[in-house]
Amino acid sequence: MTEGQNGVVDGEALAGRFAQMFAALAGNIERVIRGKRDKVELALICLLSEGHLLLEDVPGVGKTTLARAISASVEARWTRIQFTPDLLPSDITGVSIFNQGKNTFEFHPGPIFANLVVADEINRGSPKTQSALLEVMEERRVTVEGTPHPVPRPFMVIATQNPVDMDGTYPLPEAQLDRFLMRVTMGYPDHQSEVAVLAGAPTGAMLDTMPPIAGREDVGRMIEFATRLHVAAPLYDYVVRVVASTREHPELRLGASPRASLALLRAARVRAAAAGRSFIVPEDVKALAVPVIAHRLIVTPEAELRGRTGADVVGEVLANVPTPQAAAV
Amino acid sequence: MKLRRYLSLIVTACLTAVAGLAFHRIFGFGPIVSVVVVAAVVPTVLSALLAGPKSDRPWPLWISLVLTVLASVGTVTVTALRPALGDGSLPQTLRSGVLSSWKSILTTLLPAPAKPEFLVLVHVVVWLAAFASAELALRTSLRAAPCLPAFGVFGIALLLGVDGPGSNLGLVAATVVLIAVLILVRSGEGANWRPILLGLPVAGALGGLAFLSGPYVPVSAEPYNPREQVAAPPPQQRDSVSxxxxxxxxxxxxxxxxxxxxxxxxxxxxxxxxxxxxxxxxxxxxxxxxxxxxxxxxxxxxxxxxxxxxxxxxxxxxxxxxxxxxxxxxxxxxxxxxxxxxxxxxxxxxxxxxxxxxxxxxxxxxTWKGADFGGASAAQDAEAQAARQLPNGPGASKPPVQIAEFRALAQRATAGATTSGLQAVMLSQFLKQYAKYDISAPPGHSYRQLDYFLGEARRGTPEHFATAYALLGRTLGLPTRVKVGFRGGTLTGDERVIRSGDVMVWPEVKLEDYGWVPFDPIPEQARRSKGNTVAAGETQKGLAQAQQNAINQNRGSGPGKVPSAPPVKPGAAEDSGIPLWTLPIIGIALLLLAYLLAVMIAPALRKRRRRSGPPAAQIAGAWHQALEHLNDVGLATARTLTAHEVARFGAKHLGETALAHLRPLADLVNRSRFSGSTPDPRAADAAWEHSDQVGRLVTAKAGRPKRLYRRLHPRSLKRGR
Incomplete structure (x- = not known):
């Protein structure tokens, strides 16, 4: 984005188009995920930030539906991997098979080669299988027998996990949690939304008939636009202050890493664009701090006994770190 | 022979006891009689016992010495030091009594208190003398030798008690008699008592002669006083408050x-x-x-x-x-x-x-009866010289300018006075008329404060009158000092009750032949205002009469006359016709007015400042103005809130109408601050329009009285940018 009066006007116009597209996508998805506009928007922010989403909730609240609705809305290819203890890494990444006819090994891509990958019940997979996701989530490519195979763009892993039934699961390690841009809890729909779900058409049928709102190219341009949004210097300072405060918090055993700062800023840019702005404001940072930072924190056992969670700590940090306001002008 | 020996021991014990009684000039007879008698008798008896009833050869001296020291310690412990035995301070008291009590006695005004550590000294001196006398009597044949220790005791008592009350003439006479008796006892042999009986009247006569001739011994007129050689303890700061x-x-x-x-x-x-x-x-x-x-x-x-x-x-x-x-x-x-x-x-x-x-x-x-200060001159001794000093003040190298003014005033007040005594009287009369008694006057008596008292206020407490008198007197060369005390009081039954309001301060001038003469420069109003029930004392009356005599004498002689008060500096409250009591009220009213102006003007000035400058600064000012408005509906701080959070707060407390102004204002603030672009003046105007609307909504919500109260609160002066 160019600076200056004209540049801002141009940026504003682009941001306006970005916001229209974002709203259309969210509206489309909301046709099947009712009453969860904020979750839908967070998921879209995650997609347009090129991040990965961890959906944590009980079964039946629409985690998989959300992933399918996103893929349908952006005309993207989606796959679903059901994680089980006997799932092998090659079941995800793919395998090389000898072709007798051509007398060569041919790579058969696994389900990871899709725009949207739903990793269902990711915590039921073995650590070895979970770690197979690490490279592709961060590097956006799969290396098989020394040959890198890039995944398509956009690429987003939507992992789900059930926080209640923990028997026979392998909790995600901190390193892997850190690779998710956000962790979102779906929550139950409110009464009115649930009634609307019952009264409406079956979700499966709706997903099959859902019209795509944007193509993959459109999504790529939106991603590109968001990365070029203006960030005022005090906001960098604010982001760092918020993240750094978690490292000094007495109720935390592990604070957020600089990767969290980068993720927060990236997501804030998309949120600003989604609001039709060509610049970030403190509200963007504050609104995304909990979903972006909370899952990266490890609460001390004492605080945990008191019922404190990472989200509580982030909320407390936000309540104490001064926001950069017009006072500095 | 043995009988004479024992008889001589009785005489030495009596001699030592008499010598020890010479300590009466230090403590009086009461506290020391028992101590002296015990200290004289016990070692003598001990020496007699150790000498043995039959043997002509007494025990070795060192045995007697050791035993007498032990006996001395034991005896003094159960007699003079019995109070120290109970509280565990015995060793310390014994040590200080033997080693340093003499210094304390020499630096104490006599009679000294009969402290245990002081009595230890008496005990030890008399005990050692009695022991030495007894041993000399037992081990030597020199007739007068046993008298020597008693002389030592006498000498010590005389030196320590030379400034004390009472006389030693009787004890000297008794000593002379006992010395004569001792010599008589030790002179004869066997059972021939005739010389002793004949000599007793002679001894008595010698004692009488000593008693009568004692006052005429030249040394007694100006005795050597060891106290003059002893350095007094350094003066201590005994009270932190004068x-x-x-x-x-x-x-x-x-x-x-x-x-x-x-x-x-x-x-x-x-x-x-x-x-x-x-x-x-x-x-x-x-x-x-x-x-x-x-x-x-x-x-x-x-x-x-x-x-x-x-x-x-x-x-x-x-x-x-x-x-x-x-x-x-x-x-x-x-x-x-x-x-x-x-x-x-x-x-x-x-x-x-x-x-x-x-x-x-x-x-x-x-009583000051018959005193006439009219012809008295100022004293010239060393004390008087010191009482004339006018120092420059702490840290000052030059005399303060006020001294010249004080001197001029004092000279006008005593114009025509021909003597120092008359100057002192006229100065006192002058101050009585010159200033008024007022206990509300601010305390203090430095040059600057007295300058204010004499030049401006002319109202003061006895502190001001007395110290001003002393200072004015010193400028005239009068030796002056100040006394603090009490006058009057309230009679309750047979008691005179003194309360703090009876405090009085008065100056004194040292006049030749009269010494320190008190003066009373305080107006009669002071005495009336206190409502004392105690009449003026005989001394005060005599003093007032003596001072009046001096004035009358001066009038009679012609030129001298108590001058009227000189003109005071212009601007004094007294001359301006404004009663003094109104000044504090006027001052408070002025302060209140200044405060009201400040709290009313400060917000307007702040708003003017916020609305000036480039558009970005104006938008920020509009935001701060809105925050200040929102303070009135409970917004404690916006430090950690984003602009839209503040807007939501406003909507919650003022309704959705406020949100219609606060939200665009928040957007303008955010855009101005974070977009990296320069806002135009129209944006600034719009921001102020929204801010003013928020102000109106707050006024409608909170009510004008509450807003006025908040405006008048001192906090409104501190509200920031």
């Missing part, structure tokens, strides 16, 4: 029950003598010495009358002891330790005063 500094507070809080007086009910009671002025404060140069009861008398001549008082402390702070001037004897009770300044007779307690402490005072008070 009594003069308490005067203002006492007058303001006049009902503090300080002490009661039984006995004399009229005389002024002196508390402290302050003779040194450093430019800021008056202080005392008194060098206090412990005393048993005696207070050295005033060397100045003049008729006096005896006054007896019993004073009981109630709520008296500090260490100064009030008493009629000048005390001759003080009898403290309840363990009250008293120290005295021998020069001024000022008394103080060794420890801070406690309620209930009582002491009895025998004083000799000047």
């Amino acid at each position: 009594p003069l500094d308490r005067v203002g507070g006492w007058l303001h809080n006049g009902n503090q029950f300080l002490f009661t007086v039984r006995g004399d009910k009229t005389e002024d009671l002196r508390l402290a003598v302050l003779d040194r002025f450093d430019g800021v404060t008056w202080s005392s140069t008194a060098k206090f010495t412990p005393t048993g009861s005696r207070v050295p008398s005033d060397p100045e001549p003049g008729e006096r009358r005896s006054v007896t008082q019993q004073i009981t402390i109630r709520d008296m702070p500090g260490i100064w002891l009030p008493a009629a001037d000048r005390p001759r004897q003080v009898k403290p009770q309840d363990g009250l330790g008293v120290v005295v300044d021998p020069d001024s007779g000022t008394m103080a307690a060794a420890q801070p005063l406690r309620p209930g402490q009582t002491y009895r005072i025998d004083a000799r008070v000047r």
Whole structure:
């Protein structure tokens, strides 16, 4: 984005188009995920930030539906991997098979080669299988027998996990949690939304008939636009202050890493664009701090006994770190 | 032979005891008789026992020495040191008694208190002398040799008690008699008692001769005084607060029950003598010495009358002891330790005063009958010279400018006075008329404060009148000092109750042939305003008469006349016709007005400042203005809130209408601050429009009285950018 009066006007116009597209996508998805506009928007922010989403909730609240609705809305290819203890890494990444006819090994891509990958019940997979996701989530490519195979763009892993039934699961390690841009809890729909779900058409049928709102190219341009949004210097300072405060918090055993700062800023840019702005404001940072930072924190056992969670700590940090306001002008 | 030996031991014991009684000039007879008798008899008996009833050869001397030391320690422990036995301080008391009690006695006004450590010295000296005398009598044939230790005891007692009361003539006579008897006893042999019987009248005659001739011995006229050779203990800062500094507070809080007086009910009671002025404060140069009861008398001549008082402390702070001037004897009770300044007779307690402490005072008070200060000149001795000093003040290298003004004023006040005495009287009369008594005057007596008192306010407390008099007097060359004390009081039954409001300060001038003469420069109004029930004392009346005589004499002689008050500096409240009591009210009103102006103008100035500058600054100013409005509906701080969070707060407290203004204002603020673009003036105007709308909504919501209250609150002066 160019600076200056004209540049801002141009940026504003682009941001306006970005916001229209974002709203259309969210509206489309909301046709099947009712009453969860904020979750839908967070998921879209995650997609347009090129991040990965961890959906944590009980079964039946629409985690998989959300992933399918996103893929349908952006005309993207989606796959679903059901994680089980006997799932092998090659079941995800793919395998090389000898072709007798051509007398060569041919790579058969696994389900990871899709725009949207739903990793269902990711915590039921073995650590070895979970770690197979690490490279592709961060590097956006799969290396098989020394040959890198890039995944398509956009690429987003939507992992789900059930926080209640923990028997026979392998909790995600901190390193892997850190690779998710956000962790979102779906929550139950409110009464009115649930009634609307019952009264409406079956979700499966709706997903099959859902019209795509944007193509993959459109999504790529939106991603590109968001990365070029203006960030005022005090906001960098604010982001760092918020993240750094978690490292000094007495109720935390592990604070957020600089990767969290980068993720927060990236997501804030998309949120600003989604609001039709060509610049970030403190509200963007504050609104995304909990979903972006909370899952990266490890609460001390004492605080945990008191019922404190990472989200509580982030909320407390936000309540104490001064926001950069017009006072500095 | 053995009988003569034992008889000589009786004589040496008596001789030593008589010599030991010479300590009576230090302690009086009462405390020492038992100590001396025991210390003289016990070692003598011990030596006699060790010598054996039959053997002509006594035990080796070292055995007697060891045993007598042990016996001495044991005896003194159960006699003089019995009080120290109970509290565990025996070793310390014994040590200080033997080694350093003589120094304490030499630096104590006699009679000294009969402290155990002092009596130890008497015991030890008499015991050793008795032991030495007995051993000399037993082991030598020299007839007069056993007398020598007694001489030593006598010498020590004379030296330590040379300044003490009483006489040793009787003891000297007894000593002469006993020496003669000892020589008689040790001169004869066998059972021939005739020479002894014949010699006894001669011994008596010698004693009588010594008694009669003693006063004529030249050395007794001006005896050598070892006290003059002993360095007095360094003066201590005994009270952190000068009594003069308490005067203002006492007058303001006049009902503090300080002490009661039984006995004399009229005389002024002196508390402290302050003779040194450093430019800021008056202080005392008194060098206090412990005393048993005696207070050295005033060397100045003049008729006096005896006054007896019993004073009981109630709520008296500090260490100064009030008493009629000048005390001759003080009898403290309840363990009250008293120290005295021998020069001024000022008394103080060794420890801070406690309620209930009582002491009895025998004083000799000047009556001033027949005094005539008209012809008196100022004293010229060393003390008077010191009392003329006018220091430059702390840290100043040049005399303060006020001194010249003071001198001019003093010269006008005493114009026509031909003597120092007349100057002192006229100065006193002048101040009585010149200024008014006012206990609300701010305390203080430095050059600057007295300049204000004499030049501007002309209202003051006794502190101001007395210190101004002393200072004016010094500019004329009069030796002056200041006394703090009490005058009047309330008669309750047979007691005179002194409260803090009875405090008085007066100056004194040292005149030749009269000594320190008190003056009263305080207007009569002071006495009337206190409502005392105690009439003026005989001394005050005599003094007033003497001073009136001086004035009359001066009028009669012609030129001298008490001058009228000189013109005061322009601008004084008295001349402007504005009553003094209105000044504080006017001052408060002015302060209130200034405050109201500040709280009303400050927000307007702040808004003007916020609305100036480039558009970005104006938008920020509009935001701060809106925040200030929202403070009135409970927004404590916006430090950690984003602009839209503030907007939501406003909507919650002011309704959705406010959101319609706060949200666009928040957007404008965010855009101005974070977009990286420069806002245009229209945006600034829009921001202020929204901010003003928010202000109106807040006024409608909170109500004008509440907004006015918040506007008037001091916090409105502090509201930030």
